[in-house]
Amino acid sequence: MGSISLEMKSKNIIFPIFLVLLMLCGCTTDQECRQERNSPAMVSIYQVVFDNTTEQYLNETYSIPLRVYPIDFDSMLYNRSVSSLSLPLKRIVGETAFSLTDTLSNISDTLNFTYVVTDAFMSLQCGCVPNFYLEEITVTNHMIDSAVIANPEVNPQGLNNVNIYFRNTSTE
Secondary structure (H helix, E strand, O other): OHHHHHHHHHHHHHHHHHHHHHHHHHOOOHHHHHHHHOOOEEEEEEEEEEEOOOOEEEEEEOOEEEEEEEOOOOOOOEEEEEOEEEEOOOOOOOEEEEEEEEOOOOOEEEEEEEEEEEEEEEEOOOEEEEEEEEEEEEEOOOOEEEEEEOOOEEOOOOOOOEEEEEOOOOOO
16 A cells, blocks of 8 residues: 555656746747847948959948938837848838938938848747848948848858948049
8 A cells, every 4th residue: 555655756856847848948038039039130231342453343341330220110220340140120111111321421321122021930928030132232322332132031040141242432
């Protein structure tokens, strides 16, 4: 009789412990959901320069003091010298525009993203995650010479999506 009650007590203890472990292993935190859901467009900044040694034009990474904010919002994303940008895209509409202002010269350009948004199921806890596919990039060409889509699929892996080429002001 003593061995039966000891066996029942151990089952009564093991089962709740097993349930707690199962719940802890199966849960996804809010932080994990937010990290995987955010897929900003990654932008690299370049300047085209002429190399006298090789007599060729080269794309050099360019660091420029920029103030960057979305056109429809009041929040500033950058106000410092940058050579790359991480720009959030609107999930509901297929277009997002940003103002980029050189803080030294006070010259501004508008960078406009046009894209298609599709939802992909992630998990029961996190729901759906937006996938963005860039269709077009346009700029106003005051200080930016051009913008090119390098990788149209915007995803959480952080791959570069757009290259911006600033005018070389040292040769103008």
